[in-house]
Every structure is written in C-alpha cells, then in structure tokens.
Amino acid sequence: MLGQASEKNAFLSELSAAELGALRSHLAPPELRVGQCLHYLGDPVEEVVFPNSGLIATTMPLRDNPGAAAALVGRDGIVGAFPALATAPAASDAVVLIGGQASRLSAVAFRYVLDQNPSIRRRVARYAYAMVVQSQQTALCHAAHPVESRICRWLLAIQGRCVGDRVPLTQSTLAQMLGVRRTTVTLVAGRLEAAGVLKCHRGYMQIVNQAELERRSCECHALLNGYVDKLLALAGETPTVGEVPVRATAPERPGRRAI
Amino acid sequence: MSLYGSCGIADTVGVNFADRDQALCYAYDVVRELMGCREPQTRTWRLDVYEDHDRRVFEIPLARLDETLDHLAPRWRSRIEDLSDRSRALLETYSAARITMR
Incomplete structure (x- = not known):
C-alpha cells in the first residue's frame, strides 16, 4: 500500500x-x-x-x-x-x-x-x-585518495543503502561510477578478494569482512x-522567535575591515 | 592483464582492442589509476599485458610511469626503478616460500 x-x-x-x-x-x-x-x-x-x-x-x-x-x-x-x-x-x-x-x-x-x-x-x-x-x-x-580506498568507500556506501552484505553491481558499473577503467576495478577487487575482504561473483560482490573493508576505506x-x-x-528542530543568534564581531584580517 | 606485487592478480575477462598500441595506452591508464595518490606503495608492482590470455606482450613496471620520480636525474631514477624491480622479486619469492611452508 x-x-x-x-x-x-x-x-x-x-x-x-x-x-x-x-x-x-x-x-x-x-x-x-x-x-x-x-x-x-x-x-x-x-x-x-x-x-x-x-x-x-x-x-x-x-x-x-x-x-x-x-x-x-x-x-x-x-x-x-x-x-x-x-x-x-x-x-x-x-x-x-x-x-x-x-x-x-x-x-x-x-x-x-x-x-x-x-x-x-x-x-x-x-x-x-x-x-x-x-x-x-x-x-x-x-x-586526493587512491583508487583502492575509494572503491572500499563506495562499496560501504552502496552496501549501507542495500539490505545484507551484497553489493548488487557489476565491476563495470562500479568503474563507471568512479571514473576509472573496468580493469582497474577488477584488479583492485582481486586484491581485496585475495585479502579475504570480498568475494566477487558474476553481477555482484559480497562483503566478507566489513571491519577490514572499513579499515581500507578512505x-x-x-x-x-x-x-x-x-x-x-x-x-526536527524548529527555530523559535527570540532565538535569532547575534553575530560576534569578526577579528580583523589583513586587508579587510572588521564588520 | 595481470598485476604483480607480492602476489599475482589477474583480470580474466580481458578487453578487446584493435591493435597492441591501443592495448598499451589502456594499460598505461590502468597503471596511472592504480598508482594515483599512493605511488611509494605501488612502485614495486608490475602490470603484464597478455594477448589472447596466454602470450605476454608487455611488462610495465609501475615505477616506470611514476610521475613523482620525474624530478630525479635519469641515473637516480633508473636506480629506483631497478630497486623497485628487485623488491618485487624478493616479495614474490617470499610469498612463494610462505606458500610452501603451509
């Protein structure tokens, strides 16, 4: 409904x-x-x-x-x-x-x-x-961050919005989201799999070690x-009348007058 | 393509290219993406490019494309690249030895 x-x-x-x-x-x-x-x-x-x-x-x-x-x-x-x-x-x-x-x-x-x-x-x-x-x-x-940390971050972000430990995306789609080559994602995913963090399947990746994935993420x-x-x-907070904050005087910066 | 550091990771799916030059350009892009923002940690790696999954056509030590070494005089750069190759060989030997001990 x-x-x-x-x-x-x-x-x-x-x-x-x-x-x-x-x-x-x-x-x-x-x-x-x-x-x-x-x-x-x-x-x-x-x-x-x-x-x-x-x-x-x-x-x-x-x-x-x-x-x-x-x-x-x-x-x-x-x-x-x-x-x-x-x-x-x-x-x-x-x-x-x-x-x-x-x-x-x-x-x-x-x-x-x-x-x-x-x-x-x-x-x-x-x-x-x-x-x-x-x-x-x-x-x-x-x-600023290396591709492996970025991949870990996106996997956590996606998994946090899905149910369970699966990330139902292909490596091609993940590569497109990150703006990198599919081969780069495949090689990084292979390293993560070798380290026991992920399991790569056709069409999805399964997070095996959440704590290690978080540690490797940026x-x-x-x-x-x-x-x-x-x-x-x-x-949920609603501002009430009479609680408008008063701006303190800003410290003077070189070349600028204090407001 | 296969990536070698302390162990080998392979891309078994592969990518189709019209010729080897295109494959090499793509491989260089992959190297730069793998190295970006962590050059010292990845300098010992090597990316191998295979044709039809069995014939190795290119070996690309990542140190060779490391732009953070561009400021060095050629002989110093060459020494760092050589040292990176030796470090990788040592790591691979160590990894292989550990497997035999299990």
Whole structure:
C-alpha cells in the first residue's frame, strides 16, 4: 500500500501525520528500473522521487563518456528536490543503478506543498544540503585518495543503502561510477578478494569482512556519515522567535575591515 | 592483464582492442589509476599485458610511469626503478616460500 511504502523512505518516515497527509494525495508509486534516468543534465525536473529501496546515482556526463558519480541516493534521500524547488534545470543525470520501489510527486505539487508547509520545506532543505555535502566530499575523494580506498568507500556506501552484505553491481558499473577503467576495478577487487575482504561473483560482490573493508576505506565514508547524521538529526528542530543568534564581531584580517 | 606485487592478480575477462598500441595506452591508464595518490606503495608492482590470455606482450613496471620520480636525474631514477624491480622479486619469492611452508 502506498501509505506503508512511503514510510520506508527516511524523509517521508520522519514526517508527522499532518505533514505526510499534506503530501499523500500527491504521491504515486513508480517502480525504479535499472538504467532508468530520472532526469538528465540541463533538463527541467518534472518529478521529485523518494526511493523506498534501490539506488540512484547522480552523475556528471562528459562529452565522450558517461562521467562519474557525484552522489548516491537510496531510501535515505530525495532525488530532484533541489532543482524542483528552485525551478532550475537539473545539474546532473540521475540514473537508477539498483532497481526498487519509490514514491514520487510532480515538481509543481512539490513546490505547492512546500509553500504551504514551512516545516516540510526546512526538512527538504536539510536533505538537499546532505546531497551537496556528499558531492563535495566525493570531489575531494576523487582528487586526493587512491583508487583502492575509494572503491572500499563506495562499496560501504552502496552496501549501507542495500539490505545484507551484497553489493548488487557489476565491476563495470562500479568503474563507471568512479571514473576509472573496468580493469582497474577488477584488479583492485582481486586484491581485496585475495585479502579475504570480498568475494566477487558474476553481477555482484559480497562483503566478507566489513571491519577490514572499513579499515581500507578512505576517511570520507565515516566523515560523511557522521556529518549527515548530525545534519538530519537537526531536521526536527524548529527555530523559535527570540532565538535569532547575534553575530560576534569578526577579528580583523589583513586587508579587510572588521564588520 | 595481470598485476604483480607480492602476489599475482589477474583480470580474466580481458578487453578487446584493435591493435597492441591501443592495448598499451589502456594499460598505461590502468597503471596511472592504480598508482594515483599512493605511488611509494605501488612502485614495486608490475602490470603484464597478455594477448589472447596466454602470450605476454608487455611488462610495465609501475615505477616506470611514476610521475613523482620525474624530478630525479635519469641515473637516480633508473636506480629506483631497478630497486623497485628487485623488491618485487624478493616479495614474490617470499610469498612463494610462505606458500610452501603451509
């Protein structure tokens, strides 16, 4: 049933009964198919999607290849919220990597509901900001961390959004997400398998030693999880009148006047 | 392609190329991706390229493509590459010896 399905998405699960009621009449349940593109870079975003299962990657396509993934969205997030709210063209493609179920509503209905409900708008802003933070961390990770650590990080990120110890992606797909050659992923996966961390199967990888995978991952996974957990824990807080913070005087920096 | 460090890891699937030059370019890209941001740890590795899974056509010591060594005079660079090759051979011998002891 739609009501039960919508509770599986983390954002929709957090809403109060009144808030969910405001959205419910606009929600429809689509199926997410592997390879489906929810929106393309530069196109208007027609729908906002709340995944209940499955995995979507926001990717930045290049002229001569599909590009790399900037962020992952599973049941922990929302696809298309930021551009729909801003009535702006999509800043990336949104591609379904693992199929599943979702709830969706039109961008027009989404903007209407948020205009009528400031509390929902604030929650959406935090979830959208979590995606920005993830994209920032990914950009740094691509530039600064070796490919083996990055692969471990993405495996943890994907497995954290799926059920069980399986990562149901091919090595080709993982290579595309990381912007590297498939052979590179195969050789790194082979090293991880030889070390007893993974088992590689046709069409999926199975995590055998989670603790060792975390040890070999770069710091981005833990940093991002810690920050986003804190960010979304604030989603329920409502600012009250009289608590507007007063800005302290900034120390003077060379060449700049104190404000 | 097969990667050699302390043990051998093979890509048994392979990639199709029109000619050996394209295969070599691809192999160089793989080497750079494997080395990136951890050059000292990977300098002792070697990537072998096989044709039709059985005939070795290229051996690429990763130290040869290590850009963090570009500032060195050629003879020093050559010594580091030679040392990396010897270290890999030692690691492979050690690994093989450990297997026989089990």
